[in-house]
């Protein structure tokens with residue numbers, strides 16, 4: 001018996017019947033707990049006596065009966081199953097899982113912000129509106145785009161708002177024949193999904209072996225069905241792209257698109273690489289969403305609602321969804337349809353995720369303009385440190401082209417030769433106490449691993465991650481690697497789930 005097998009067998013044997021291990025508790029659904037006609041704290045009555053507490057049985061209420069500690073433990077245990085940025089390193093590429101400073105939380109809890117009601121009269125919410133106005137100005141300054149709408153509730157919602165703004169503009173200009181949106185094959189899934197939701201035909205722009213868009217490939221897509229590109233409404237491009245690279249030909253591409261009458265939608269999820277260094281308007285962007293919950297440190301991934309403001313050119317500002325905050329003399333005002341007749345309308349209740357606006361502006365003010373510039377510089381530095389440390393152990397498809405932006409891309413090409421895949425290595429990382437990086441995205445190459453450390457990880461944490469990745473690479477070179485890796489992870493409450501089955505046959509109802 002191999003050592004691995006022996007360990008596994010011992011683990012199976014010592015595993016308690018209920019699955020509790022290493023202070024990790026299995027937790028059944030509350031519905032699975034015993035139902036009773038007594039409350040959770042009642043003892044059974046001694047025989048022949050009335051109930052000690054004097055309460056008559058209530059009859060089966062159709063609910064499990066638990067005591068306060070049982071209920072509390074149920075929810076606390078479940079909360080520990082949710083890995084978060086406050087647990088440890090979270091190198092999920094494209095997601096910018098940076099530390100959420102507690103200062104943000106402190107400010108968001110100030111009663112003047114936290115206890116506001118969205119239906120209060122405007123004269124009593126001037127401070128909150130001033131905060132939103134200030135946030136609009138910061139976003140405008142950083143992107144070079146003057147029209148800002150804070151209300152979208154997340155990145156994907158911002159994409160919807162942005163593409164609907166573009167759609168509205170074409171409609172108002174009598175350009176309804178523009179029915180195509182171009183996206184590269186490295187696009188995040190939400191880009192083509194958004195375009196399709198808005199009724200557009202999605203046309204792919206293929207990227208080259210170097211992971212980047214070329215003017216030639218772009219032109220081919222732009223003029224595919226119309227010699228003037230007059231059927232193209234716009235393009236959706238992430239820059240830097242999801243391969244972690246800045247699009248070098250973005251200027252001529254943006255110019256070509258503009259010439260054909262299309263608008264450039266930039267997916268701003270990767271803004272953490274650019275903040276304070278370059279304004280997206282300067283590389284031709286017309287519309288862009290900002291993930292406040294990525295770049296500006298408001299919590300996400302189970303930690304709170306997202307927020308995806310959009311920023312647009314002066315030309316497009318009049319079509320933005322309402323409301324935006326305007327300043328009339330000394331007073332701030334939330335616009336309605338009556339203030340801005342050409343708006344596409346309203347996409348979100350009230351003014352959006354106000355608590356996230358508070359946190360994002362707190363983050364911006366506490367860093368200042370120079371601090372935000374350093375954020376992006378440090379994020380890029382950390383990613384390049386990882387790229388250089390690991391490029392010998394893992395296939396790094398674009399490393400020879402020079403530095404990456406704020407995320408480093410690897411694939412499982414080397415390990416695959418020995419039967420070890422990206423999925424296996426992700427499970428091994430879990431065994432070593434790390435949340436895996438983003439796997440199998442972007443789709444431009446097989447077995448991709450996208451690592452984004454962000455600027456908030458210490459050098460010690462990054463070095464530890466590098467050491468573990470090197471160990472994994474070494475273990476993947478051994479003779480029995482395939483067998484070893486297929487057994488990962490060992491110590492999680494659940495081992496390997498049948499993810500295909502879970503996706504194809506989801507059981508959505510408790511029986």
Ligand SMILES: *Cc1c(COP(=O)(O)O)cnc(C)c1O
Nearest residue numbers: 094154155156188190267269306
């Ligand atoms: C995160 C992300 C999105 C979507 O943002 P959500 O806030 O999750 O809706 C879109 N594009 C890219 C590249 C992303 O990384």
